[in-house]
Amino acid sequence: MPGESEEAFVEQKVTYSLEVEGRFIVIEQVPARVSLRTGERFFAPETVERLQEIVWGQRVPDRVIQTPVYEFPNAVA
Known part of the structure; x- marks a missing residue:
């Protein structure tokens, strides 16, 4: 079908997060x-x-946050 392979994108501001050497950024x-x-x-x-x-x-950093950490195998309800 025409246009089926075309994908729509939008320009946005996003939050990028990663872990480097044990630090969550x-x-x-x-x-x-x-x-x-x-x-x-x-x-x-x-x-x-x-x-x-x-x-x-x-x-x-502009600010520092505190966040809870869960290990997946231990997070079972």
Whole structure:
């Protein structure tokens, strides 16, 4: 069908999170193209470079949050 393989994207600010060397890092307001169908996020090369600078840099965070941690096998109700 025409247009079936075309996917719609929207430009959004997203929250990017990852774990590096036992530290959980959250970066807010990251520009991304987000698939409306799957929710998959795509980042421009410049954005990826900036994310790497933030993660590996020694900059003081804007704020620090506390979050609960669960291990999946132990989280059974």
